Amino acid sequence: MSTTDKTTGAAAGDPAGTTVDEAAAGAQLSTAPLDDSPGDPVGIGLLGWARWTWRQLTSMRVALILLFLLSLGAIPGSLVPQNSVDLLKVADWKRNHPTLTPVYEKLQLFDVYSSVWFSAIYILLFVSLIGCIVPRSWQFVGQLRGRPPGAPKRLERLPAFTHWRTGTDPDEVLAAAGQLLKKRGYRVHATGNAVAAEKGYLREAGNLLFHVALIVMLVAFAWGRLFFSEGGKLVLQGGGFSNTLTQYDDFKSGSLFTADDLPPFSFTLDEFDATYERSGPQKGTARDFKAYVTYSEGAYGAPKKTEIQVNKPLEIEGSKIYLLGHGYAPVISVTDARGKVVFKDAVPMLPQDANLTSTGAVKVNDGYRDKNGKKEQLGFSGVFVPTFAGAGRGTMFSQYPGLDFPALALTGYHGSLGVDAGLPQNVYVLDTSKMTQFKDKDGKPFAVRMLPGESMTLPNGAGTVKFEGIGRWATFSVTHQPGSGLALTGAIAAVLGLAGSLFIQRRRIWVRAVTDRGTTVVLMAGLGRSESAKLPEELGDLALTLNSEAAPTAPEPAEAETEADPAVDTAAEGERA
Amino acid sequence: MTQLAVAANENLAHISNVLVYSSMAVYTLAFFAHIAEWVFGSRSKVGRTAAALTGAGSRTAGAAAAPAVTVRTKGGTAVLDKPKVVTRAAAGSRDLPDGPGAAGGTEKGDLYGRIAVSLTTLGFLIAAAGVVSRALSVERAPWGNMYEFSITFSTVAVGAYLVLLALKKNVRWIGLVLVTTVLLDLGIATTWLYTDSDQLVPALHSYWLYIHVSTAIICGAVFYIGAVGTLLYLFRDSYEAKLERGEQPGRFATSVLERLPAAGSLDKFSYRINAAVFPLWTFTIIAGAIWAGDAWGRYWGWDPKEVWSFVTWVAYACYLHARATAGWKGRKAAYLALFAFACWIWNYYGVNILLSGKHSYAGV
Ligand code: HEM
Numbered sequence: 001m002s003t004t005d006k007t008t009g010a011a012a013g014d015p016a017g018t019t020v021d022e023a024a025a026g027a028q029l030s031t032a033p034l035d036d037s038p039g040d041p042v043g044i045g046l047l048g049w050a051r052w053t054w055r056q057l058t059s060m061r062v063a064l065i066l067l068f069l070l071s072l073g074a075i076p077g078s079l080v081p082q083n084s085v086d087l088l089k090v091a092d093w094k095r096n097h098p099t100l101t102p103v104y105e106k107l108q109l110f111d112v113y114s115s116v117w118f119s120a121i122y123i124l125l126f127v128s129l130i131g132c133i134v135p136r137s138w139q140f141v142g143q144l145r146g147r148p149p150g151a152p153k154r155l156e157r158l159p160a161f162t163h164w165r166t167g168t169d170p171d172e173v174l175a176a177a178g179q180l181l182k183k184r185g186y187r188v189h190a191t192g193n194a195v196a197a198e199k200g201y202l203r204e205a206g207n208l209l210f211h212v213a214l215i216v217m218l219v220a221f222a223w224g225r226l227f228f229s230e231g232g233k234l235v236l237q238g239g240g241f242s243n244t245l246t247q248y249d250d251f252k253s254g255s256l257f258t259a260d261d262l263p264p265f266s267f268t269l270d271e272f273d274a275t276y277e278r279s280g281p282q283k284g285t286a287r288d289f290k291a292y293v294t295y296s297e298g299a300y301g302a303p304k305k306t307e308i309q310v311n312k313p314l315e316i317e318g319s320k321i322y323l324l325g326h327g328y329a330p331v332i333s334v335t336d337a338r339g340k341v342v343f344k345d346a347v348p349m350l351p352q353d354a355n356l357t358s359t360g361a362v363k364v365n366d367g368y369r370d371k372n373g374k375k376e377q378l379g380f381s382g383v384f385v386p387t388f389a390g391a392g393r394g395t396m397f398s399q400y401p402g403l404d405f406p407a408l409a410l411t412g413y414h415g416s417l418g419v420d421a422g423l424p425q426n427v428y429v430l431d432t433s434k435m436t437q438f439k440d441k442d443g444k445p446f447a448v449r450m451l452p453g454e455s456m457t458l459p460n461g462a463g464t465v466k467f468e469g470i471g472r473w474a475t476f477s478v479t480h481q482p483g484s485g486l487a488l489t490g491a492i493a494a495v496l497g498l499a500g501s502l503f504i505q506r507r508r509i510w511v512r513a514v515t516d517r518g519t520t521v522v523l524m525a526g527l528g529r530s531e532s533a534k535l536p537e538e539l540g541d542l543a544l545t546l547n548s549e550a551a552p553t554a555p556e557p558a559e560a561e562t563e564a565d566p567a568v569d570t571a572a573e574g575e576r577a
Numbered sequence: 578m579t580q581l582a583v584a585a586n587e588n589l590a591h592i593s594n595v596l597v598y599s600s601m602a603v604y605t606l607a608f609f610a611h612i613a614e615w616v617f618g619s620r621s622k623v624g625r626t627a628a629a630l631t632g633a634g635s636r637t638a639g640a641a642a643a644p645a646v647t648v649r650t651k652g653g654t655a656v657l658d659k660p661k662v663v664t665r666a667a668a669g670s671r672d673l674p675d676g677p678g679a680a681g682g683t684e685k686g687d688l689y690g691r692i693a694v695s696l697t698t699l700g701f702l703i704a705a706a707g708v709v710s711r712a713l714s715v716e717r718a719p720w721g722n723m724y725e726f727s728i729t730f731s732t733v734a735v736g737a738y739l740v741l742l743a744l745k746k747n748v749r750w751i752g753l754v755l756v757t758t759v760l761l762d763l764g765i766a767t768t769w770l771y772t773d774s775d776q777l778v779p780a781l782h783s784y785w786l787y788i789h790v791s792t793a794i795i796c797g798a799v800f801y802i803g804a805v806g807t808l809l810y811l812f813r814d815s816y817e818a819k820l821e822r823g824e825q826p827g828r829f830a831t832s833v834l835e836r837l838p839a840a841g842s843l844d845k846f847s848y849r850i851n852a853a854v855f856p857l858w859t860f861t862i863i864a865g866a867i868w869a870g871d872a873w874g875r876y877w878g879w880d881p882k883e884v885w886s887f888v889t890w891v892a893y894a895c896y897l898h899a900r901a902t903a904g905w906k907g908r909k910a911a912y913l914a915l916f917a918f919a920c921w922i923w924n925y926y927g928v929n930i931l932l933s934g935k936h937s938y939a940g941v
Contacts, residue, residue, distance in 0.1 A: 030903050060902040064895060068913075071891035071920075078884035078928070085879060113879050157665070164660040213607070221877075311783040311871050322874040477874045484876060493864045498856040501898075522662075540662040547660055 006222040025152040028143055031136040031204055046193035057124070060133035061409075066125040072497065073121050077112035080104065080228070084111065126218055133211050140204050144228055148187060150246035151510035152193035154493020158510075160536040162543045163523040166551035170513035170520050177511040177524075180542065185487055186509065194512040208404075221295040224483035228260065229253040236329055237344050237472045240505060242266035243319070248478075252308060261480065263317035266547035267295035272326055275566045277345030278402050282399050284355055291323050291474050309474075325475040327351045330384050330408050334364050337371035337461055349384050350428050355398035358384045359428040361409070362465075363417050371461045377417045379430045381466065394450070395413075408467045411447040412438045417571055440463065457527055458521045507535055509542065519554050522546070582717035589714035595766075596707030597728055601763050603700035604756050609941050610693035611679065611753040618681030619690060619832045636830040671817055675838035678749055686756055689692075694742065701735045704763075720790040729764035731759040735796035741802075748846075750837050754805050792861040797921060803930055804918035807911045808849030814840040814908060827923035844907065848900060849916060855893055864888050886925035 031088050056062055081089035090110050094101045108115035133248050155161055166173065170193065178195045183190050186197035231248035233241050241247055243266065273290040291308045297316055306314060307345040313320040329346035336342045342364055350361030364378035385398035389408035394408050415435035438446040438459050448456035455466040507528035513520050524546075547553060680686030689745065708729050712719040719725040738755055741748045814836040826834070831860045837843065871875040877883060896913040899905035 029903075060898060061641060061904070064898045064902055067891055067895040067898060071888045071895065074884055074891070077879055078881040082879060126807050139697050155664070160662055160664050162662045215701045290852050311785075311868075313871060313874065320874065448914070481876075486868070486869070487876070491866075495856055497864065498859055502856060522660075536662045536664045540660070543660040543662065553660070569677040 004516055010362050017079055025069055025158070025508065025510075026147055028147060029508070029527070029529060031143070031208075049537070051456075054131065057128050058135075060132075062206075063125070064130050064134065066121060066128060069121050070125060073342075074112070077522045078107055079111070080109045082110060082112065083131075084113065089410075098458070099567075104112055111345075115328070122218075126215065129211055129215060133208065133215070135467055137208055140208060144201065148196040148198035148508055150189075150196055151512055152192045152525070153434070155510060155523045158525035160526040160539045161524070162539060163521060164543075164547060164551075165519045165554045165556060166547075167554040168520055168551045170515055173513040173520060173551045174511065175521055177522075180546055180549070181509060181511075184542070193514055195206075197509045197511075198507070200504050200506035202500050203504040203506045203529075205296075206497040206502075206504065208497070209499030209506065210399070210494050213490045213494035217487050217494065220483040220487035224254075224481050224487070226254045226256040227261065227480075227482045229257050230477060232324070232475060232477050233442060234473055234475045236348060237269055237272055238346075239265060239473075240268035241476070243478065261362075263319055263480070264299045265295060265297050265301070265316045265319070267293045267314075267321070269293055269474055272474050274326060274401070286401070289323060289326060289474075310457075316475050320343060320479050320481075320483070322477045322479070323474060324477050325351075327356065327473055328384055328386060328403075328406075328482075329473045330360075330382070330473040331471055332408075332410075333361050333468050334362070334368070334378060334463060335466070335467045336368045336463045338369055338373075340367070340369075342367040343378075344468070348428075348473045349382065353398070354401065356386050356401040357396065357398040360384070360428050363419070363427075365417060365419060368463070370463075371501055378416050378463075379413045379415075379417055379432070379435055380410045381432075382408055382432045384408045392476040403470060406470055407451055409447060409449040410456065410465060412465070414462065418518045445520055505529065505534060507538070509539065511549075522551055562569075582649065585622075586714045586716070589710050593707045593711040593714060596710060597763065597767065599766070600704035601760060602698045602709060603696055604760050604763070607693045607700055608756045608760060608775075610689050610696055611651050611756060612691040614679045614693055614835075614863070615753065615833070617683050618677075618679050618836060620681070620683060620686075622836035630666055638829075645770075660698040671821070671839065671841060673817065673839040675747060675771060675834040675842050676834075679753065679836055681836050683914075684808055690749060690752070693744075693756075694749065697752065697756060698739060700731065701739060704728065704732045704934075705736070707741075715777035715868045718787055718790065720786065720794070722770075722772045724766050725772040725791075726794065727757035727762055727770055729794050730798055731762040733794050734801055735759055735800055746890060747838060747842070750809070750812065751802065751805055754804065754809075755802070757799070758805075783868060785864060787910045788859060789868055790856055792864065796854050796858045796861055797925065799850060800858075800921055803847040803850035804915060806843050806850060807914045807918075809837055810840055810847060811908065811911055813837050813843055816840075829871070844911070847911075847914065851893060851917075852897060858890060858893065862890055865936075881928045882924065885920060885928050889917055889920040889924055892920050 009132075050542050062234045081093045082089050086327050097104075104110060108117070112118055113345050152158065156163070157296055160225050168176075174190060174193070178188050178190055178197075181195065181197040184199070186199045187201075188197045189196060190196075229251070230253070231251040233249055234245065239257075242513065243262050243264060245251060269291055271292040273292070274286065275288045277287055279287045289310055291453045292305070293308060293314070294303045295316065296303045308314045308321060308323045310323055313322045327349060329348040331346045332342040332343070333341055337412065343362070347360055349358035352356050352514050360380075360382055362380040362382065368563050370376050383407075384406070385396055386406050387398050387400035387404040389397065389399050390405075396407070399405075413430065413435035418431045418434055437527060440446045440459055446459055450456060450467040452467055452469055455464050505528050507526060509524065514523075514525045515521075518548050524539060524543050526535045528535045594858075653903060680690045694847075707717050711725060711728070715721065719729055723850070735755065738748060813834050816826050816830060817840050825831075838846070864877045865883070869878070869880075869883075892913065896910055898918055899910035899913050
C-alpha cells in the first residue's frame with residue numbers, strides 16, 4: 001500500500017505531461033526542507049565543509065535539537081538564584097554553599113541568561129532560523145508564481161477519493177469543476193482531462209511570518225538591552241523629582257545608554273493613598289495603592305495632575321514611571337539646648353513587616369549646640385508603628401498597616417555621625433561607633449515612645465524632640481525601554497502567523513472526467529499535509545455540489561470488457577469486489 | 578463593605594465549598610460507572626486489532642478502494658446514491674480501525690458508560706456552580722490563589738471533554754482517566770491548597786488577570802487532554818507493534834488497549850489538540866509579559882514562573898517541529914509532548930510551591 005510506488009505513477013504514457021505520480025502530486029505542499037539528513041560533506045576542502053556545516057545547521061533536525069537545548073538551558077536559571085533578578089538571594093546562596101560557588105561561577109550559573117553557553121544556543125538557533133527562512137521564502141515566492149501540479153495518474157490512491165458516473169459531457173464537468181473550485185478560493189489549473197486546484201497558501205505565509213516575527217522579537221530585545229535605563233527614587237509626600245541622573249537613588253542602564261537619553265520631565269507626589277483589608281483572615285493585606293502626582297513634560301511643561309497605581313504606570317516621553325513601594329515618614333523636630341529648632345523634617349522609615357513596622361534614623365548634622373554651647377551632632381534611631389498594640393502589650397510591632405494608632409519610639413545619641421568621612425552612608429541606619437547614647441537618671445539607655453504631637457525632653461537639658469506628625473513616601477521606578485513597541489509588533493505577528501500556520505490546511509484537489517462505456521466517469525481526489533482531518537469532508541462537499549449542480553449521477557452501464565482508464569478500472573473492480 | 582455584605586459573601590463562599598464537595602461526590606460515582614463500563618466491556622471478544630493486522634498483510638493495494646457509488650434496485654427503480662468519499666491512511670502507518678471504546682460493544686458496558694457521562698456532566702455543572710459562587714463571594718474572577726485556580730482548571734478540563742463529546746468526537750475513551758485526575762486535582766485543592774475567599778493584592782487588580790489567567794487555565798486543561806492522548810498513544814503503539822511482530826501482549830493489556838482508538842488516531846488526536854492550543858499558549862505568555870510590564874516595570878525578568886512558561890513553550894514548539902521532521906514523528910515526538918506537559922505541570926505545582934518568585938499567589 002505504498003504510495004511511493006514509482007512504477008505505476010510515472011507519466012510514461014502521457015506525453016502531455018499532465019499527469020504525475022502520487023509523490024509528485026504532494027511535492028512542494030510546504031517549503032519545509034525535505035531532506036533531513038544532509039549526508040556527508042560534498043566536495044573537498046574548506047568550501048565543501050563550510051557548505052556541509054551550513055546545511056547541517058539549517059536542517060530541521062538541528063533546529064529541533066537547538067530548540068530542545070534552549071528549553072533545557074533555561075531551566076537552571078529558575079533553580080539557582082540569578083544576579084539579574086535578586087542580588088541578595090545570590091549572596092545568601094553563596095554564603096550557604098561555599099564549595100559549590102566557584103563551580104557555579106565558572107559555569108556562569110548565576111547569570112544563566114547572559115552566559116556564554118546560553119547565548120551560544122540561541123545565537124546558533126537564530127542563525128539556523130535565518131538560514132532556513134531565506135531559502136524557504138524564495139521557494140514560497142516560486143510556488144506562488146507557479147501552478148498546482150497536474151493530476152496524478154491514479155487518483156484513487158490519494159488519501160481522499162471519490163468517483164461517480166454521470167451523463168454530462170467530460171468537458172462540461174471539468175468546466176463546472178473549475179468554476180466551482182475557483183469560487184471556493186482555489187487556484188485552478190486545467191490540464192488535459194483533469195483540473196488541478198490548490199488552496200491554503202496562507203499556511204505557508206503564516207509559518208514564514210511566524211519565524212520572521214521571532215527574529216524581529218529577538219532584535220527588539222537586543223535593542224532594548226543596549227539602550228535601556230532604570231532608576232529608583234524615594235519621594236516624600238509633597239516632595240518632587242526631576243529626571244536627571246543625580247536625582248536617582250540607584251540607577252542601571254544598558255551599555256549604549258548615555259545620560260543625554262534621559263527625557264526631561266519632573267513630578268511631585270501630592271498625596272499617597274493606601275487601603276487595606278479591614279477584617280477577615282487576610283486582615284491587613286494591601287488592597288489598593290494610589291499615588292496622586294503633578295507632573296510636567298519637558299523642562300518647562302505645564303503641570304498636569306494624574307494618579308499612578310500599581311498596574312497603571314505613568315508614561316512620559318517614552319519613559320514609564322511605576323509605583324513600587326510606600327511607607328511612613330514621621331515628621332520630627334529637634335530643638336537644641338538654646339531653644340532653637342535645628343531640625344524639622346519628614347524622616348522616611350523602612351517597612352520591616354507586612355503591617356509596616358518601620359525603622360529609620362534621624363540625623364542632625366548641623367546647628368545643634370548642647371547646654372554648654374558646644375557644637376555636636378545628634379542621632380536618633382527609631383521604630384514607627386502605624387497601629388500600636390497599646391501600652392504594656394508586648395513590643396513595638398504594628399498590628400495593622402493603616403494609621404489607626406500611630407506611635408514612634410526613639411532613642412538618642414550624641415557625638416559624631418561619621419558623615420564627614422566622605423563614605424556613602426545608609427540613611428536609614430545610624431552609625432553609633434563615635435556616639436554616646438543618652439542615659440536616664442538611672443543610667444539606663446534613654447528611650448521614649450511618643451504619640452503624634454507629643455515631645456520628649458532629652459536628659460541633662462540637651463533639648464527636646466517633638467513627634468510633629470506623619471507623612472508618607474512612595475518609591476518609584478523610572479524605566480526607559482526602547483524596542484518594546486517593536487517587540488510587541490513582533491509578538492502579535494507571531495501569534496497571527498502561528499494561527500495561520502496551524503489552523504489553515506494547504507491542500508490540493510484534482511478532478512478528472514473521462515468517457516467510459518458511453519457515460520462520463522468523474523474522479524475526484526484530495527491531498528493535504530499529513531494531518532488533514534477536514535480534507536475528506538471538504539472533498540465530499542465539493543463532490544456533492546458538483547454532483548447536484550452539474551454532473552448528476554447516472555446508472556452504471558452494463559458489464560462490458562472495454563478498454564478503460566486504469567483508475568476507472570480499479571475503482572470499478574473495487575465496486576464489484 | 579457593610580457587615581451584611583460580608584455575611585452574604587461568607588455564605589456564598591460556604592455554598593461554593595459545599596458545591597465543590599458535592600461535585601467530588603458525583604465525580605466519584607462517575608468514576609465507578611466508568612469502572613463498570615470497562616469491566617463489562619472486557620467480557621466482549623473484540624479482537625479487531627489483531628484481526629485487522631493479520632488481514633492487512635493479505636490485502637492488495639487495489640482492493641482497499643471500497644465502492645464509492647452503489648446502485649441499488651428497489652422495486653424496479655434504480656436509486657442513485659450520492660458520491661461517497663473513500664479515505665486512506667498515509668503510507669507507512671498501520672491503517673487500523675479504532676477500538677470499540679471502553680464498553681467493548683457490550684450493551685451493559687455501554688449503559689454504564691452513558692451513566693458515567695451523564696454523571697460527569699452533572700458533576701461538571703455542580704463544579705461550575707461552585708466556581709461561579711466562589712467568584713461571586715469574592716466579587717472578582719475566581720483566580721486569585723491556587724485553590725481557585727485548581728477548581729477552575731478541572732472544571733475547564735471536563736468542560737473541554739464534554740464539548741468534544743458534544744461535537745461527536747470519539748473521546749469517550751478518555752473518560753475514566755479524566756475523572757480520576759479531576760478527583761485527584763480537587764482532592765489536592767480542597768485538602769492542601771484551600772484558601773479562604775478573599776480580595777486580591779493590588780498587583781492582581783488588572784483586566785489582564787482575566788485575559789492572562791483565563792487563557793492559561795484553558796491552555797492547561799486542553800494540554801492535559803492532549804497529554805492523556807499522547808500517553809495512551811504510547812501504550813497502544815507498543816501494543817500494536819507487539820501484535821505486528823507476532824507476539825501476544827498480556828491479557829490485561831490486550832483487554833484495555835484493544836478497546837482504545839488505533840495508535841494513529843490517538844496520535845493525530847493529541848497533535849490536533851496540542852497544535853490547536855499552542856497559539857493560545859503563545860498569546861498567554863505575551864499577555865503575561867504585557868501585564869508584567871505594567872505591574873512590575875519590566876516585561877520579562879526571568880522570574881521562575883516566566884522561565885518555566887518559556888521552557889514549556891519551547892518544548893511544545895520542539896514537539897511541533899518534531900512532527901514536521903522525518904524520523905522524529907511518532908514515539909519520539911510523543912516523548913517531547915509529554916516532556917512539554919510535564920513542564921507545564923511543574924510550572925503549576927512545583928514553581929508555585931517550591932520556588933519563590935514574583936508570582937506569589939500560591940497562598941497555601
Ligand atoms: C527560534 C526558534 C524556533 C521556534 C520557536 C520555532 C517554532 C515553530 C513552530 C511553533 C512551528 C509550528 C508551526 C507549524 O507547524 O506550522 C514551526 C514550524 C516550522 N519551523 Fe520552526 N521554529 C524555530 C526555528 C526554526 C528553524 C531554525 C527552522 C529551520 C531550520 C525552522 C523550520 C520550520 C519549518 C520548516 C516549519 C514548518 C513545518 C511544517 O510546515 O509543518 N524553525 N516552527
